[in-house]
Amino acid sequence: MDNFDRNILRHLQNDGRMSNLQLAEKIHLSPPQTLRRVRTLEEKKIIRGYVAQVSAEAVGLGVMAFVSLSLDREKFRNVREVERSIMAFPDVIECHTISGDFDYLLKVVAPDLKALSQFLTDRLMQVPGVAALRSMICMEEIKPVSSLPIA
Numbered sequence: 001m002d003n004f005d006r007n008i009l010r011h012l013q014n015d016g017r018m019s020n021l022q023l024a025e026k027i028h029l030s031p032p033q034t035l036r037r038v039r040t041l042e043e044k045k046i047i048r049g050y051v052a053q054v055s056a057e058a059v060g061l062g063v064m065a066f067v068s069l070s071l072d073r074e075k076f077r078n079v080r081e082v083e084r085s086i087m088a089f090p091d092v093i094e095c096h097t098i099s100g101d102f103d104y105l106l107k108v109v110a111p112d113l114k115a116l117s118q119f120l121t122d123r124l125m126q127v128p129g130v131a132a133l134r135s136m137i138c139m140e141e142i143k144p145v146s147s148l149p150i151a
Contacts, residue, residue: 001046004029006150008037009046013147016050053145061109063116064138067124068102075129082129091119102134113137 007027011018018026024034041047056064071082086095086106094107110116120133 005037005041005046008034008041009150010147012038012047012050013150056109060111063110063112064141065108065110065116066136066138067106067108067120068098068134068136069104069106069124069130070101070132071103072129072131078129082127085127086124089119089123091123102132108135 004027008023011023011026020031020035020038023038024031027034029037038047056062069086071079075082083095086092086104091108091110092106093109096105097103098105108116108119110119116135116137120135124130125133
């Protein structure tokens with residue numbers, strides 16, 4: 001990646017709906033060269049996709065929680081099955097493997113505390129291989145999803 005590619009990434013992170021012509025003008029390349037570079041970044045999976053950032057509260061998801069999850073060591077050989085189960089829950093909007101006392105950190109959304117509790121108890125804890133959960137309720141989102149700091 002060169003400076004043009006980094007510049008493309010910076011601009012598209014701020015406005016993924018920017019037209020190729022607008023992008024070309026901002027990075028000082030011709031539109032065909034710019035489009036070629038964007039397509040290459042997409043093919044290499046450097047650009048993974050384009051999304052609209054939606055307000056969770058505006059669509060009725062007023063509760064966000066971070067959930068630490070531990071696996072049952074006896075069932076650890078089925079870790080990929082557990083991961084597939086976690087990925088299938090639309091309530092789980094992020095999932096990361098982590099170091100420390102827990103195996104995964106999940107970001108979960110729900111309409112309210114009761115719905116969150118039901119999801120954790122009736123669905124997530126029922127996944128074979130899940131040994132323990134610890135949830136932390138997000139009181140206020142200070143810095144939502146943001147652009148990567150591309151040098």
